[in-house]
Amino acid sequence: MxxxxxxxxxxxxxxxxxxxxxxxxxxxxxxxxxxxxxxxxxxxxxxxxxxxxxxxxxxxxxxxxxxxxxxxxxxxxxxxxxxxxxxxxxxxxxxxKQNEDELxxxxxxxxxxxxxxxxxxxxxxxxxxxxxxxxxxxxxxxxxxxxIDDDLFQLLKKALEKRLRDKEPSIRVQAVIAASRFQNSEEDVNRDSIKKIFLHLIQHDSNAEVRRSVILNLEKNVETLPFIIERARDTDSINRRTIFSRTLPEMGDFRQLSIGKREKILRWGLKDRNDQVKKAAAKMFSTIWIEHVNNNLLELLERLDVINSKIAEDAMSSFFSMRIDVVKTITFDDDFWENITPESAFLVRCWNDFCIKERYTHLLEEKIPEISQLALYIEKILENFENSTDENKQELEFILEQILLTIKTTDFSDEMGRKKIFNILQNNIPNFIFSENLITHMVEIFQKIVSDERTYVKLLMEIILDLYDSLDIRTNKNKDDKEDTKSEDSFVSAVSSQDNAASYISIDSIIKRETEETSENHKTLIIFRCLHLTQVMLENIEKNFQNNFEFIEILHNLIIPSVRSHNAPIREKGLRCLGLYCLLDKKLAKENLVLFCHCLVKGHDSLKIEAIKIMTDIFMCYKYDIFDDSSTDLHSIQLLYEQILQTTSNLDIMATAVEAVAKLMLTSFFDDPKLLKTLIILYFHPETASNLHLRQILAYFIPAYCYSLPKNQFCLQKIFVPALHKLSQIFENLDDNEYISFSQIALQMMDWIDPKKLINCGTLKSQSQLPPSQETKANEDIYLYLARDICTQIAESYSKEKRTLCSLLNKLHITYATDEELAHSIQEIINTLLEENTLDTFTKNSLNKFSNSLYKIHKN
Missing domain, CATH: 1.20.140 (Butyryl-CoA Dehydrogenase, subunit A; domain 3)
Structure with missing residues (x-):
């Protein structure tokens, strides 16, 4: 039953x-x-x-x-x-089983x-x-x-499409998982398909879990691949990690991606700010990708285009960190070195760097050949260099660079190898077929071999002078002397020539056209190489060789004429060398400070950038001593920097100038509040929103500056209200979505002058046995000073600005007033404002509220 x-x-x-x-x-x-x-x-x-x-x-x-x-x-x-x-x-x-088709x-x-x-x-x-x-x-x-039968399929699809747009994120997450079964069954391409909705959600959904759900359930194909890879830059770290730990490995062989996409994926992953994302990217590269190429490291590197890659070095570093087994078992036999390729040279250099970093000295001694053997490999590469095509030359130069970088880390205990390398470098440093970058490495190794700085300078200057003498300058000396004695007007015209700025060419582009160059261009090439060698030499020495005859000869016969040259790249390179020379010789720096200022005012854009960097380095090096017996003073320099910040429209110049001013203010070399006001305005100005370099500099500088010293917060307090007023004028004619709200800016600035956030604030307070200085006292009452400035500005402001300033008054953290006279003056200003009867209700109430709170503090 x-x-x-x-x-x-x-x-x-x-x-x-x-x-x-x-x-x-x-x-x-x-x-x-x-x-x-x-x-x-x-x-x-x-x-x-x-x-x-x-x-x-x-x-x-x-x-x-x-x-x-x-x-x-x-x-x-x-x-x-x-x-x-x-x-x-x-x-x-x-x-x-018997009636499967009929049931x-x-x-x-x-x-x-x-x-x-x-x-x-x-x-x-x-x-x-x-x-x-x-x-x-x-x-x-x-x-x-x-x-699923067709009728039910359509009902489900239609219902889920609506839930994909549900206002609740948790419902959208579940709808994505359910709707993923319908991605391959689109019938009406003109309507919003499930796939189209998925692509919209993965890009624009505000909820990280919804985007993650789409990442995991979206069909992986050529159409959706760019959207998936884009999530490696997702704002949510878990989503970014998911891309590297699950999504990309599930897509199969990485070789189906273009080299550009591989580069992006690795760069975004290995450079991520989150350690877990970095680890996931490193694991993907060192376990999944290497398996796709049958554990062949060289083939893996071939797929990265190491010659042009900007992330391959980080990728290999992460690979070796994850795969210590490979670090210990890898071998570099004679056949490896005899048939070296860009990939194998890059591999051995990265392995060498990793072993040095992790102190695997025994592995280095075991697997890296002696310097004498490496010198033979270098000689073989140099023999093949002359008769190679441009493409092969690029590969050979890259191989040579990697071997030189490997040699640079050795101790040169092999005397025979050391002499061989020395001779190779001495013969090839003047060679025009090599790029600036390679020559720089050669000179740095040359310096390491010649450990004595004076000997190093002497030998390198001999190379420079021999190269320069090949121009047969002596025959044209009289002509050059006449040009050197021309009036400053000719120099000004050379500096300010915009046409010359457009003629800027790099040394590498000169090298490529060497065979068809005229004698004049060949002369330019030699001068440029001499200047580059001089630059590298000056960058790597610390002593002043002002009494050295060769040094003086290079200064007067090479550097100064180059600064006066009408050729833009020569002029800029010469100015850089002169700036480096000035860092070694204070007297020379004083003599040429006006020249650098002149270049900053009259020069073309790239020369201005060079002048800003040089002047900043000089000020950082010599401080106020640079103005002794000089026609220039600190005030005029501050005005010059302020003028550049306010007038230039070039983004690179502006960013360079901002960085320079930030450095000089952090070191207390500059103390002009007007400069700080200019930086604050630039930070919040809508037109600098696209200048990410500038914004990044200021995002670090402003809080670092304000929280470092009490006097810096007091400096910001002085320009607080004027800066806000200027910003309000700038924002007045803009749409609301074009800028940060005025109140947000005010609150951010108020946070920067918070005395509680000063570094070592507790230490400063504990030193109470010392008599308080004026600046410390001012800092204790910093909100009172700010309140006085705000109340004064309210009388001159329009209604919107008044409301913001009044609301700001009641957010000032004032617990006591050491300066009773200041507190009394604020009360008088408020009383005057209230008596005028020109304020709206909100402003009156805000002022009364602040006045009452200030009275209570003063009374207590």
Whole structure:
């Protein structure tokens, strides 16, 4: 005899009651419930429908439950488990195998259809928990179904498209998982397809979990790949980590990506600010990508284009950090060196750097050849250099650079090898076929071999002078002397020539055209190389060789004529060398300070940038001593920098000038509040929003400056109100979405003058046995001084600015007043403002409130 209706309801209810307690009993409960289901189905369709109704009734009980209710989650899992089990059992039955094509309905299909028919209308419910639970059920049930009939498919697709736009992020997450099954079945390309909605969500959804859900469920193909890779720059660190730990590895062979995409992926991952993201990117590169190339490191490097790559070095460093086994087992035999390629040279250099960093000295001694052997390999490369094509020359130069970088880290204990390298460098440093970068490495190794600085300078100057003498300058000396004695007007015209600025060419571009150069251009090439060697030499010495004859000869015959040259690159290089020379000789720096100022005012853009850098270095080096016996003083220099900041439209000049002023203010060389005001305005000015370099500099400088010394906060207090007023005038004619709100700027500036945030604030207070200086006292009352300035400005401001200033008054953290006279003067200003009767209600109330609070503080 079958079960009665009451007993069926009781049994099903008991199954669900047990299922909500623990998932451990789900398998047993599923088998038991299926037995009841089959028994009812055998009795007839009506009995089966009764079972389905009771089944659904128990599911509906959990729909209103909140998101983190575990009993609801267990019931949903039980429901999905049951449907999965019933489908699996039907497929294994003999009846199904014999009539697979004929069977249209089964107890599973009828249950699923009834379930969706009753659930789908609930997706329009106003209760967010009901919508969430229904989405969860649909997600789990869909994932355990192999096929869905067309009618149900369309109903589900339409319902889920709406939920993908639900206002609740948790519902959108579940809708994404469920809708992922519909990505490959788009029928109407003109409507918003699931894929299009996914692409919109992955880019624009404000919730990180929704974007992550799309990242994990979006179909990976050529169309969606750029959107997925873009998420490596997601604002959420978990999403960024997911890209490297799951999404990219799941996409298969990385070689299907273009070199540009590989470069971006590695750069974004390995340079990420989050350590977990870095680790995920490093693991992907060192385990997944290397497997795609059959653990062949050289092939992996070939896929990165190491010659032009900007991230390959970081990638290899992370690789060796993750794969110490490779570090210890890698070998560099004779065949490796005889057939060296850009990739293998890069590999050995990165391995060498890693071993030095991690102090694997025994591995270096075991695997890196002696310097004498490396010298032979260099000679072989140099022999092939002359007769190579431009492309091969680029590869050979890269190989040579990597070997030189490896040699630079050795101790040169091999005497024979040291002499060989010395001779190679001495013969090739003047060679025009090599780029500036390679020559720089050569000179640095040359300096390391010749450990005595005086000998190093002497030998290098001999090379420079021999190279310069090859111009046969002596025959044209009279002519050059005449040009040197021309009036300053000719120099001014040369400096200010904008046409010459446009003629700037790099040394590398000169080298490429050497075979077709005229004698004049060849002369330019030689001078440029001499200047570059001089620059590298000056950058690597510390002593002053002003009494050295060769030094003086280079200064007067090479550097000074180059500064006066009409050729833009020569002039800039000469100015840089002169600036470096001035860092070694204070007297020379004093003599040429006016010249650098002149270049800053009259020069073309790149010359101005060079002049700013040189002058800043000189001020950092000599401080105020530079103005002794000089026609220039500190005030005029500050005005000059301020003028550059206010008038230049060139973004690079502005960023360079801002960086220079920031350095000089941090070292207290500049102390003009006007300069600080200019920097504050530039930081918040809408037109500098695109100048990320400038914004980054100021984002570090301003808080560092204000929190370092009490006098710096007092300096900001002085220009607080004038800067705000200037910004209000700038923002007056702009749309609200074009700038930060005025009140936000005011609050940020107020935070910068907070005395509590001073570095070593506690230490300053503990030194109470010392008599307080004027600046310390001023800093204690800094908010009082600011309140006085604000109250004074209120009388002259328009209504919007008044409201902001008044609201700011009541946010000032004033707990006591050491300066009673100052507090009394503020009260008088407020009383005067209130008596004028020109203020609106809000302003009056704000002033009265502040006045009362100040009175209480003063009274206490």
């Amino acid at each position: 079958g079960l009665t209706k009451g007993s069926i309801e009781h049994n099903i209810r008991q199954h669900f009651s047990d299922a909500q307690v623990s998932t451990a009993t789900h398998r047993k409960l599923v088998n038991s419930l299926l037995h009841i289901h089959e028994e009812q189905a055998e009795r007839g369709l009506e009995e089966e429908i009764e079972f389905i109704k009771e089944f659904l009734r128990n599911i509906f009980k959990i729909l209103p439950l909140k998101k983190k209710e575990p009993t609801a989650d267990r019931i949903i899992k039980f429901c999905a488990h049951y449907i999965q089990h019933i489908q699996d059992k039907i497929k294994k039955s003999e009846k199904y 249209e309905e089964t107890i599973a299909s009828r249950l699923v259809r009834s379930l969706f028919d009753h659930l789908l209308p609930g997706l329009e419910s106003k209760d967010k928990y009901v919508r969430l639970r229904i989405c969860q059920i649909i997600t789990l049930v869909i994932n355990c179904m192999e096929e």
